[in-house]
Amino acid sequence: MLLAAPAVVPVVLVLGVSLTAALGQSLGLMPFIGKPSLSLRGWSGAAAELATSVGASAYIATASTAVALVVGFVLAAYVLAAPRPGRVVAALSAATIPVPHLIGAGSMGLLLSDSGFLDRVLGLPDGFPALVGSPWWSAVIIEYAWKESAFVALVVIGSMSRSMTGMCDSAATLGATAWQRIIHVVLPLSVPALAVSGLIVFVYTLGSYETAWLLGPISPEPLSVRAVRLFGSVDLAARPEAMATALVSVAVGGAAILGGVAVLRARRDLR
Secondary structure (H helix, E strand, O other): OOOOHHHOOOOOHHHHHHHHHHHHHHHHOOOOOOOOOOHHHHHHHHHHHHHHHHHHHHHHHHHHHHHHHHHHHHHHHHHHOHHHHHHHHHHHHHOOOOHHHHHHHHHHHHHOOOOOHHHHHHOOOOOOOOOOOOOHHHHHHHHHHHHHHHHHHHHHHHHHHHHHHHHHHHHHHHHHHHHHHHHHHHHHHHHHHHHHHHHHHHHHHHHHHHHHHHOOOOOOOHHHHHHHHOOOOOOOOHHHHHHHHOOOHHHHHHHHHHHHHHHHHHHHHOO
């Protein structure tokens, strides 16, 4: 703990001051203009819209995380099971990680829009599904899953590349098929890495802004999009609502982290 203190203390300090300031602004105690006055208007003024934003953000984060975990595990299993061709897959997966989500979202827009590249290649001007701006947030989920599945795969590979080889060889010696080795050896060993990486992906997706803003529908707005819109509004009276929205996003992310850590600890204790 003492060794980590020089890095942890400044982060906690900055985060604490920022959250306190956001809470003060949401309650009207630190207004941008006018006199300070305690008010819950930032929280109750559009409670229904705020609840809808929470639902939209939770849906996007959950769906994106689930798809990323499945794709990432499949990629990791292939890389570990087939080392030579797997190196190419691992290199291609790693190449997507440094690409910013803004660039990825723009590329997905050009690829998946109604008159995009994929529509023209398939020749379906009238039958191509509306993925960009879809009420199901299809393009948003696809972009997040594409980017984050590579991260999940690399975390899984890095956490179990040493321990898996011997166990898989032992299982194969005992007559286990490739599918049985994946289900009974690879999957159980990768559960901790999948849980940690899934938690990171969920929290990141929950607070990410660019992809949902570029590829999602106008309404309902996720928490991040709503917070940025209200914060940049010409109506300065909307600033408390922006801060309240941001704090709700932090609260949901914090609850997810605490829940994930509790589940991991319970699983470790059972073992």
